Amino acid sequence: MTDFNQSCPIPIADYPHILLAHGGGGRLMNQLIERMFRKAFDNPELNHCHDGACLDLPAQRIALTTDSYVVHPLFFPGGDIGSMAVYGTVNDLAMCGALPLYLTAGFIIEEGLPMETLWRVVQSMSHAAREAGVSVVTGDTKVVNHGKGDGLFINTAGVGVLKPGIEIGPRQIREGDAILLNGDIGSHGIAIMARREGLEFETALESDLANLSGLVQELMESHLPIHCMRDLTRGGLASALNEIASTADLTIEIHENQIPVKAAVRGACGLLGLDPLYVANEGRFIIILPEEDAEPCLSILQAHPLGAQAVRIGSVRKKGTAPVELVTPFGLHRILDLLSGEQLPRIC
Amino acid sequence: MRFVDEFRDPERVHSCAAEIRSLTTQPWTIMEICGGQTHSIVRYGLDQLLPDGLTLVHGPGCPVCVTPVEMINKAIDIASQPDVILCSYGDMLRVPGSGRDLLSAKALGADIRIVYSPLDAIKTARANPGKQVVFFAVGFETTAPANGMSILQAAREGLGNYSMLATHVRVPPAMRAILTSQGTRIQGFLAAGHVCTVMGIDEYLPIAKEFHVPIVVTGFEPLDVLQGIAECVRQLEQGRAEVSNQYSRVVRSEGNPHARRVIEEVFEIVPRNWRGIGTFPESGLGISSKYRDYDAESRFGPGPPTS
CATH class of the missing domain: 3.30.1330.10 (PurM-like, N-terminal domain)
Known part of the structure; x- marks a missing residue:
């Protein structure tokens, strides 16, 4: 070649x-x-x-x-x-x-x-x-x-x-499942927006674009009973969770303070009035699997360069008032809804 | 991040919420003026920390929401003309006018661009001398100085292709309108920190006195909002009605004199129609006759009839 x-x-x-x-x-x-x-x-x-x-x-x-x-x-x-x-x-x-x-x-x-x-x-x-x-x-x-x-x-x-027997998708998720995330969110969308709009930040921000296949193959070889995986592209983490929970007819609960976001992304989102939970990623994904398999899965993720920052962010519950609920850093609950359209920078 | 993280600290937030609960002995109704404060309350679920009977009423302080239909129609009409570039803030684009919103006008071919600062609209005007560049300027006293600066900049450069469709609104007349409306339940206000950063706190003193309501100038982080509520409840419980400043790390009592001078230079006080609320005297800032050449309403003539 x-x-x-x-x-x-x-x-x-x-x-x-x-x-x-x-x-x-x-x-x-x-x-x-x-x-x-x-x-x-x-x-x-x-x-x-x-x-x-x-x-x-x-x-x-x-x-x-x-x-x-x-x-x-x-x-x-x-x-x-x-x-x-x-x-x-x-x-x-x-x-x-x-x-x-x-x-x-x-x-x-x-x-x-x-x-x-x-x-x-x-x-x-x-x-x-x-x-x-x-x-x-x-x-x-x-x-x-x-x-x-x-x-x-x-x-x-x-x-x-x-491989035979592999069934991975939103309909496979079950009440009690754990939700894992392979790293910090929002870098791709903010890096693109900064370049597109000519915004300049003190810290150079790079897209998280990455080939996730190698890491996923390691997970598949571990034979962990993974129920669902989803990469967090357009619409970000919040939209992916909403789609999965709605398809499964269950509720997903995530803890905001468990979700890693770089300071530069948080700062840019604050300035622009955007929410990193809805910002696009190209190298981030979630894994949903039984609670008892969460720790071994995290170990595999964290041993890989694309999962070094992997964390558990929440779990699947029986159907509640909304597909996705967010627990704020103060232990309070709110609905994490789908956006009506594209996320637009806010003045208000 | 300094000045952010300490105002999102769970321990301090819970301790302030506990203080509010211990201060509150009877039902009170407080209005947070600013949409930014409402956003923080809903985003963090802060209302869940308040004692029963302490009610927050979300105020009219969202410039996007209160922009009247006729101005959105006018913006769509101007944007749909040939050789026009209309610039505005992102969230203004999806607010419906009578028929459609700016996003739909854009989809049908109008050149509508999101900007983060009015000075970006100035850059667009410089780069497109063959086009008319119109900045659709919404906002309270907070955004008026920066928007006014763009007109001063255009005048300095002789940028004849720049103009502004201005729908600025002012907070104090809206507070008066709320307090004088029949059956009002509002007993105290969280004033908008950013507005006071520009305007200072003096114009709130007569309102607090005349209507005997506490007015607490409040910031936007979760701890800011709770500290503002705590101070408001403390005053209500003690029968006081003063203007106090929770957001002292940003707001000086005299405001920002430079910014105020820009407002005084470029704008004049006008009556303004607030969407869903009505027209109040002296509740808006229009472009003064001195800068009429930069007023898109006069440059493009009357807009389409309101339906």
Whole structure:
């Protein structure tokens, strides 16, 4: 496999920017696919150069997921749209308890995007895919008119394999289960917002974007009876808990003072009038499993770099007045609801 | 975080709540003026710590909520015109006007941008000389100085493409309106700490005296709110009605003279319609005639009829 790094020279020098013709099916598109995508993602399945990839899967059951990435800016502290498009989909497979194996990649490119930008993104995807142990086996390229896209959108779909007997999902959670979280929340959303809005903080804040699959595979190998896992992407911890509790028809109770939040994130949220419980993450997830298995699970999490700060944040109760209840640092209860829409900075 | 963590300390919060419970011998009804205080009460569940009979009534101090429908309609109308960029605070965008909100207007193509400071709107005006940039300025006396600064800055730079749709409101006339409304239950106030940071406490002295109500200038962290309630209850129990300052780490009794000068320079006191409440005399700040050129209402003419 070719070794890629940020210094790899851009393989297409004819045009410094993407043209509509790069998606037009002719020689330029061929060049783009051959010199950029195939070079970066090089693997036997892709090299069949067919309309689709044919895969031999070592399992009866597979997990399948898809996600589209429209993040702006394309590059942010701690990551970029390319690594996010790989890790995001890999993490969704991992949350099903699956071992991620294959990805597809669909690129919707706005005419005029610098070729160098696309190359940086593709290299980053290639690097991320290798780290996550997945192959990008088929893809698609479309170019849209200038002004009809936001530079670059990426869709990835992923296939992972499940060991027999694994049933992980919100309907599996039970009254009395413990809820664990692998680290501090809110860094991704605040890092993106700070970059997007040109906000400057004294402390440099990086996205928590990470490949969670390795850590999840360790958990799966431990044979702990995990009932549910969920990565805390859009809508943050509060939304994920609400979705799970509503699906399970149970109530989740969490303790606010157990939830780690970096001082920089707390400060930024305070200034902007945001609540870190609703801010997006890209490398944080919760695990719901029986109370008696919480401690061994925490030990595994804490021994891994992506779980060093892992904590227990709450438990599952029988259905109460609301899907999610928050115990404030003063031992008082309040409902932790879904947001009506996007979280907006408050003046009031 | 200094000045935050010590005001969220569970031990101090519980000890202050215990003090309130021991002070309270009879039912009292207190209004916290500011939406920021209400947010803190609900966010931390502070009302659960209060003794039975001690009632908090949430006040009108949310500038977003009290912005009248006709001004939102006007903002939507201006934003929907060609070559206009409308800037506002994030939570203003989802408040409905007669038909729709600014988020929907944005979805239909209006160029509406969230800003964190009016000076960001000034930057937008500088960067887009071919467009009219309108800042939809809501807020109490707290935000008025910074918003006023943006007009002064625009005037200094000769930024002819900047204007402001101003719907500022003032706290003291609203307190008077509440106290004079029929059947009012309010016996004491937590005044809004940030408003007093700018305005000081003098304008509350006649209200406390005239209506015999304690007014406690109060901050926004959980311990601030509870200390404000404790002081208010203490005064009520002792039959006193004074203006006192719980938020002394931020509020000086004379306020912020520089900020007040900006308000006096740029704005004038006008009657204002408060959404859901009605129109009170002298309850708003409008752009003064000296800066009429920067007033979006005069630049864009009358808005659509209110329905």
